[in-house]
Amino acid sequence: MTSPRVGVVMGSSSDWDTMQHAVQILEQFGVPHEARVVSAHRMPDDMFAYAEAAAGRGLKAIIAGAGGAAHLPGMLAAKTVVPVLGVPVASRHLQGVDSLHSIVQMPKGIPVATFAIGQAGAANAALFAVALLANEDAALRGKLEAFRAEQTAAARAMTLPPAG
Numbered sequence: 001m002t003s004p005r006v007g008v009v010m011g012s013s014s015d016w017d018t019m020q021h022a023v024q025i026l027e028q029f030g031v032p033h034e035a036r037v038v039s040a041h042r043m044p045d046d047m048f049a050y051a052e053a054a055a056g057r058g059l060k061a062i063i064a065g066a067g068g069a070a071h072l073p074g075m076l077a078a079k080t081v082v083p084v085l086g087v088p089v090a091s092r093h094l095q096g097v098d099s100l101h102s103i104v105q106m107p108k109g110i111p112v113a114t115f116a117i118g119q120a121g122a123a124n125a126a127l128f129a130v131a132l133l134a135n136e137d138a139a140l141r142g143k144l145e146a147f148r149a150e151q152t153a154a155a156r157a158m159t160l161p162p163a164g
């Protein structure tokens with residue numbers, strides 16, 4: 001079995017509806033990955049262990065999704081130099097603006113690459129991880145270029161209904 005190159009972690013199984021969109025992209029591109037729940041506040045020791053082992057296990061990026069006071073991406077980033085891509089999950093009361101602010105407002109020195117709230121952010125984080133890996137992988141770069149070309153063709157083929 002190929003060891004994972006991208007880790008997808010989330011604070012709760014309730015984040016899966018959003019985070020599965022990252023996993024779908026990684027599967028589409030054939031990137032070896034893993035997905036698991038690593039809650040920052042409910043399993044902090046596991047979170048630190050995951051971050052500390054990440055580089056040694058061969059992970060090239062960690063996609064971390066969380067909602068509310070979403071400290072998972074920042075705390076992972078505090079414990080590893082593997083790039084952390086943060087996905088704000090939409091929360092029940094503040095629709096994910098709380099998650100976005102929690103993730104994007106990292107103090108200087110410990111970066112978290114932060115993506116859009118929800119499904120688009122999860123998919124784009126995975127596409128960004130693919131782009132990172134594609135720097136060293138010509139075949140993967142070819143797949144990414146083909147993916148972009150498909151989007152271009154689809155947009156060019158769009159038609160509009162008559163006005164009124």
Ligand code: RP5
Pocket residue numbers: 010011012013014015039065066067068089
């Ligand atoms: C965060 O709290 C999780 O990332 C999730 O978005 C949110 C709610 O978690 P559950 O109460 O649904 O487990 O830790």
